[in-house]
Amino acid sequence: MSSISLKYPPQPVVTAATTVQRPVKVAANLRRRLTERSIETLLLLAALVSVFTTLAIVAILVWESIVFFRTVPLLDFLTDTQWTPLFDDAHFGIIALLSGTLTTTLVALLVAIPFGTVLAIYLSEFAPFRVRELAKPFLEMLGGVPTIVYGYFALLFVTPLLQKIHPGLPGFNMLAAGLVMGIMIVPYVSSLSEDAMRAVPMNMREASYAMGATRLQTALFVVTPAALSGLASSYILGISRAVGETMVVAIAAGMQPNFTFNPAEPAATITAYIVQVALGDLPHGSIGYQTIFAAGLTLLLITLLFNIIGHLLRRRFREAY
Amino acid sequence: MSPQSHPTTTNDAAVNEIRRLIARHKTWDGLFGLLGIVTLLSALLVFATLFGQMLVNGLPHLSWEFFTSFPSRRAASAGILSAWVGTVLVMLVTTLVAVPLGVGAGIYLEEYAARNLLTDIIEINVTNLAGVPSIIYGLLALGLFVYQFGLGQSIAAAGLTLALLILPVVIVATREAIRTIPQNIREGAYACGATKWQMVAHHIIPYSLPGIMTGVIIGLARAIGETAPIITIGALTFIAFLPPSPFGDAEHLLSFEWLLAPFTVMPIQMFNWISRPEEAFQANAAAAGLILVVMTLSMNAIAIWIRHHFRKKIKW
Numbered sequence: 124m125s126s127i128s129l130k131y132p133p134q135p136v137v138t139a140a141t142t143v144q145r146p147v148k149v150a151a152n153l154r155r156r157l158t159e160r161s162i163e164t165l166l167l168l169a170a171l172v173s174v175f176t177t178l179a180i181v182a183i184l185v186w187e188s189i190v191f192f193r194t195v196p197l198l199d200f201l202t203d204t205q206w207t208p209l210f211d212d213a214h215f216g217i218i219a220l221l222s223g224t225l226t227t228t229l230v231a232l233l234v235a236i237p238f239g240t241v242l243a244i245y246l247s248e249f250a251p252f253r254v255r256e257l258a259k260p261f262l263e264m265l266g267g268v269p270t271i272v273y274g275y276f277a278l279l280f281v282t283p284l285l286q287k288i289h290p291g292l293p294g295f296n297m298l299a300a301g302l303v304m305g306i307m308i309v310p311y312v313s314s315l316s317e318d319a320m321r322a323v324p325m326n327m328r329e330a331s332y333a334m335g336a337t338r339l340q341t342a343l344f345v346v347t348p349a350a351l352s353g354l355a356s357s358y359i360l361g362i363s364r365a366v367g368e369t370m371v372v373a374i375a376a377g378m379q380p381n382f383t384f385n386p387a388e389p390a391a392t393i394t395a396y397i398v399q400v401a402l403g404d405l406p407h408g409s410i411g412y413q414t415i416f417a418a419g420l421t422l423l424l425i426t427l428l429f430n431i432i433g434h435l436l437r438r439r440f441r442e443a444y
Numbered sequence: 445m446s447p448q449s450h451p452t453t454t455n456d457a458a459v460n461e462i463r464r465l466i467a468r469h470k471t472w473d474g475l476f477g478l479l480g481i482v483t484l485l486s487a488l489l490v491f492a493t494l495f496g497q498m499l500v501n502g503l504p505h506l507s508w509e510f511f512t513s514f515p516s517r518r519a520a521s522a523g524i525l526s527a528w529v530g531t532v533l534v535m536l537v538t539t540l541v542a543v544p545l546g547v548g549a550g551i552y553l554e555e556y557a558a559r560n561l562l563t564d565i566i567e568i569n570v571t572n573l574a575g576v577p578s579i580i581y582g583l584l585a586l587g588l589f590v591y592q593f594g595l596g597q598s599i600a601a602a603g604l605t606l607a608l609l610i611l612p613v614v615i616v617a618t619r620e621a622i623r624t625i626p627q628n629i630r631e632g633a634y635a636c637g638a639t640k641w642q643m644v645a646h647h648i649i650p651y652s653l654p655g656i657m658t659g660v661i662i663g664l665a666r667a668i669g670e671t672a673p674i675i676t677i678g679a680l681t682f683i684a685f686l687p688p689s690p691f692g693d694a695e696h697l698l699s700f701e702w703l704l705a706p707f708t709v710m711p712i713q714m715f716n717w718i719s720r721p722e723e724a725f726q727a728n729a730a731a732a733g734l735i736l737v738v739m740t741l742s743m744n745a746i747a748i749w750i751r752h753h754f755r756k757k758i759k760w
């Protein structure tokens with residue numbers, strides 16, 4: 124600690140005897156206070172950038188959507204089942220995109236929730252210390268693989284594999300995209316779920332063991348119910364990720380809007396549509412340009428809803444103990 | 445525990461019944477343990493397949509020429525020169541913007557912020573921004589950076605977009621790192637006459653550096669692989685040239701022309717090759733994917749190592 128005391132030598136105390144130095148002292152103090160103030164202001168501005176980002180996102184999406192909804196009535200947007208904004212016979216039914224988003228998300232959840240939950244229970248309640256220490260960074264790294272690589276995997280490995288089982292499957296389909304998206308979300312769900320289960324106090328497990336319960340009984344009937352809102356929150360945040368996922372669906376599920384809930388068919392999701400428009404060269408201010416903002420606003424509202432529910436659930440489980 | 449003192453038949457039966465019950469439940473225990481291991485191994489298998497498949501398809505294509513040639517209409521001679529140069533420059537902008545802003549915001553929230561409405565708003569904001577899909581950032585960039593600020597489809601626009609995208613990661617990592625510093629360090633600094641900023645600059649920032657670095661590296665690993673926001677700003681074009689050099693001519697030591705230059709990055713180049721119908725280009729995509737995965741995984745591994753290493757070392 125000697126280095127610290129050297130860094131800040133004690134300041135001479137200002138007394139009546141040292142009044143000669145006072146003007147210098149006051150100036151130094153003032154400069155010091157000014158520096159402190161300006162640094163605090165700079166840091167506050169840095170923190171406010173996140174608020175400005177949110178405001179800018181909302182402002183831009185809403186602004187362009189207002190222009191869009193001047194041409195397209197909201198009712199058509201919500202009830203039409205065709206999405207063909209770039210055709211002569213233009214239709215703007217967001218349902219055609221929502222069906223794709225919903226189907227791929229459902230397929231993804233059917234993979235991510237069972238696998239994620241089993242992994243979480245295993246890692247939190249069963250795995251030896253060594254296995255957990257190795258598995259956690261591995262899963263973390265699996266979650267760090269770029270989504271474009273997962274898209275490549277879905278299109279060029281999973282789809283041909285599925286076609287061997289079911290030869291009629293088209294080259295672009297929501298099944299392969301959903302399955303790979305599910306694999307992608309497993310680390311996310313398992314790590315959030317595991318955190319929730321590890322937050323359950325040890326004495327609850329000990330009480331259960333004392334009553335003669337086995338590990339599995341304790342895990343399923345004591346720990347899981349206690350961590351339930353945490354588990355639910357991890358599922359909901361998983362849904363929100365699946366809904367917003369772009370590259371896997373854009374590559375493997377095709378970009379044709381298609382009002383269907385059949386995972387064996389190709390269909391565009393909201394995100395894939397935005398990519399498709401961005402790939403073309405749409406003039407700034409055209410109706411096609413505005414559609415991606417209306418689609419983006421829909422996407423933002425959906426993910427926002429899930430995120431809010433997820434955080435409310437998480438807060439509840441945090442307060443339980 | 446055997447009931448030798450009271451060898452009555454009813455007691456025996458009851459004990460046997462309990463033993464069978466316990467044995468049955470223990471079997472289920474073992475089965476679930478097995479299921480857990482199988483699940484973990486299948487995750488490993490999926491990853492091995494993903495990596496192995498890219499290795500088999502991409503490795504023959506990896507050569508020195510692959511790094512030093514521009515993309516081309518002929519798959520065999522196409523390379524990633526403009527893509528990796530673009531990635532390096534975009535990451536440079538992202539780092540220079542995201543690190544000061546993120547660390548500054550983290551320090552403000554932990555050390556300066558009063559408990560008031562504004563702080564609550566900022567905190568809720570950061571949490572929510574982390575959950576916004578990346579493609580939404582692309583739309584923000586398209587409307588704000590590309591058209592309002594007039595940056596066009598440039599390196600600056602892409603770098604700023606990715607910086608905003610990873611800002612929550614850096615902020616959260618900074619805050620978590622600062623939170624582990626015990627209060628008596630701050631009190632010690634104040635007791636020696638330090639001002640708040642001196643305390644932060646001489647103690648808080650150095651001590652939280654490993655945590656901050658972990659967050660920055662994880663954020664950059666994410667930014668390197670991000671494709672959707674960059675496609676959304678309209679940067680999917682055929683780029684067979686390099687941006688102007690950042691090291692200018694004799695008159696100006698540094699030139700900033702490259703900031704506004706059109707560009708391409710690794711994931712975009714890979715997407716471009718995946719969407720070609722010719723099979724030859726898929727090998728290029730595999731090779732580019734291989735490089736991307738190796739880059740992101742090693743960055744994540746470094747981050748995990750830093751965290752692990754310093755957590756062990758620092759004992760307050």
